[in-house]
Amino acid sequence: MTPQLVSKLPQAGTTIFTVMSQLAQEHGAVNLGQGFPDFSMPAALHQKVAQAMAxxxxxxxxxxxxxxxxxxxxxxxxxxxxxxxxxxxxxxxxxxxxxxxxxxxxxxxxxxxxxxxxxxxxxxxxxxxxxxxxxxxxxxxxxxxxxxxxxxxxxxxxxxxxxxxxxxxxxxxxxxxxxxxxxxxxxxxxxxxxxxxxxxxxxxxxxxxxxxxxxxxxxxxxxxxxxxxxxxxxxxxxxxxxxxxxxxxxxxxxxxxxxxxxxxxxxxxxxxxxxxxxxxxxxYLELGKEMQEKRDHLRSLLADTPFRCIPSHGSYFECYAYDGFSSAPDKELAITLTREAGVATIPVSAFYLDGTDHQVLRFCFAKKTATLEAAVEKLKTYFNR
Ligand SMILES: Cc1ncc(COP(=O)(O)O)c(C=O)c1O
The missing domain is CATH 3.40.640.10 (Type I PLP-dependent aspartate aminotransferase-like (Major domain))
Known part of the structure; x- marks a missing residue:
């Protein structure tokens, strides 16, 4: 007999970050979804780890x-x-x-x-x-x-x-x-x-x-x-x-x-x-300046697209509304953009238990300049298709 389980989190599924990252991989999309840098961590720090192990x-x-x-x-x-x-x-x-x-x-x-x-x-x-x-x-x-x-x-x-x-x-x-x-x-x-x-x-x-x-x-x-x-x-x-x-x-x-x-x-x-x-x-004191440059760069690139910026003042993220070009629910649009434009983002409704949808996508800008530029080029190609 299969043992019976009573789930402690019956509603929990796979997190949106995993879902979008997998979709990004399947479609070879640029991943501005999950919040992790695609550039190197400080070499001086990982060298210290190697030294500590030695x-x-x-x-x-x-x-x-x-x-x-x-x-x-x-x-x-x-x-x-x-x-x-x-x-x-x-x-x-x-x-x-x-x-x-x-x-x-x-x-x-x-x-x-x-x-x-x-x-x-x-x-x-x-x-x-x-x-x-x-x-x-x-x-x-x-x-x-x-x-x-x-x-x-x-x-x-x-x-x-x-x-x-x-x-x-x-x-x-x-x-x-x-x-x-x-x-x-x-x-x-x-x-x-x-x-x-x-x-x-x-x-x-x-x-x-x-x-x-x-x-x-x-x-x-x-x-x-x-x-x-x-x-x-x-x-x-x-x-x-x-x-x-x-x-x-x-x-x-x-x-x-x-x-x-x-x-x-x-x-x-x-x-x-x-x-x-x-x-x-x-x-750590210079980190804010470096990350702000990335935010500003993504913001200036996206200014040439129909996305509307909702200004961020910190973190790895900036949100963009898309009421100027689509009325799709944000999850649907995030999936479409991953599949058809080749850019993965995160739908902000995923951060509300009841799925409240203001039609906003979260972009992670903690990425190399080349990654941000490649993503926005792909979006522009999609909008001009
Ligand atoms: C607001 C917030 N808290 C906590 C964490 C998790 O940090 P850690 O990877 O150290 O568990 C994250 C990671 O995305 C985050 O955005």
Whole structure:
């Protein structure tokens, strides 16, 4: 007899990123869909990994992360955001930011707890909430600015509200939070038991002279926040799946209880390399400028097409509306463009649980100049056919 299973995530299918990347491969399309760079990561960093392996750093390191790496991260957070973090108690290295987010949610959520989550949302958030028996309370970001409608947040709070999740710079839209947004979040959570999870994987990819509004800048928010980061996004090595979480000791204690019996620890040679590399602050301070040039280049190329830009201020992504040339649903158009124009993008409706469709596609510009140019040439050929 086949054993019976009750799925914890009965609605979950294959993620749109995998679907679109597979379709791109099948049709030989230029992939501006999935969020990964097609250019090389810094050679100095992977050379340090090779050196660490040759030097014998190949066994389990500390469960909470290599002490030198945690120390380097505490120094970086103090320098950039004025945050006071104890590397012993407040920082844990994880196998990627997605894992850090899942671990934080699993550490604190109980069945029936409510989590306020903004849509469009990075695809792991809602499944992670549901896996823990908690209830996602979905609020749509304002379209087309993709700002948080704080009045709706106030209205959504109930005695069961356990957590508010924020993400800046935002995937898929590139919207960023402002200092005022942090002040509002502070006021809303003040004197409550509500916690905050802040996904800041694109912290160094902020454009247009704006400053990254990290939750780490606010002492009041830091008392109630898990802040999650990704080395993969910062150093163009998404395949490394290395990240970390920062949180006050009481929250981190619970986080580590889950981590201890899951990954327990992560890749030692990469941690040795990252600890040394982080001492070179140029390694991350210039990243925003480089990525902004890519955003600007894609934007200027697409200006010659019927796509309408919805400006991004950070991340790897910019969204484009296509009401000027098609009324097709965004998933359908994304598939058509992959098959017929040879360019893969991501339909933004995939980031809403109910498939809300503003007819917008997400383009990833973390690509070589030649890739961006080839993609737009293909689109132009398609439009002129
Ligand atoms: C908003 C956001 N959070 C988390 C992640 C995942 O980071 P990692 O690859 O380190 O798990 C991504 C990756 O696309 C992302 O866009």
């Amino acid at each position: 030097d014998g750093f190949n066994q389990y390191t500390h469960m909470n992360g290599l002490p030198d790496l945690r120390q380097a991260l505490a120094v970086k957070a103090a320098g950039l955001y004025g945050a006071v973090l104890d590397p012993q108690t407040d920082i844990t290295i994880t196998p990627g930011a997605t894992y850090a987010i899942y671990t934080a949610l699993t550490a604190i959520l109980h069945p029936g707890d409510e989590v306020i989550v903004f849509e469009p949302a990075y695809d792991s958030y809602i499944p992670n909430i549901l896996t823990n028996g908690a209830v996602p309370v979905r609020i749509s970001l304002e379209y087309p600015s993709y700002q948080i409608p704080w009045d709706k947040v106030r209205e959504a709070i109930t005695p069961r509200t356990r957590l508010i999740m924020v993400n800046s710079p935002h995937n898929p839209t590139g919207a960023v939070l402002s200092a005022d947004d942090l002040t509002t979040l502070e006021a809303i959570t003040n004197n409550t038991n509500i916690l905050v999870l802040s996904d800041e994987v694109y912290e160094h990819l902020v454009f247009d002279g704006l400053a990254h509004a990290s939750v780490l800048r606010s002492k009041a928010l830091m008392e109630r926040s898990f802040v999650c980061f990704s080395f993969g996004k910062t150093f163009h090595c998404t395949g490394w799946k290395m990240g970390y979480c920062m949180a006050p000791a009481a929250l981190m204690k619970e986080f580590r209880k889950i981590h201890q019996f899951n990954a327990f620890t992560c890749d030692t040679p990469k941690q040795v390399a990252l600890a040394a590399y982080l001492n070179e602050s140029d390694a």
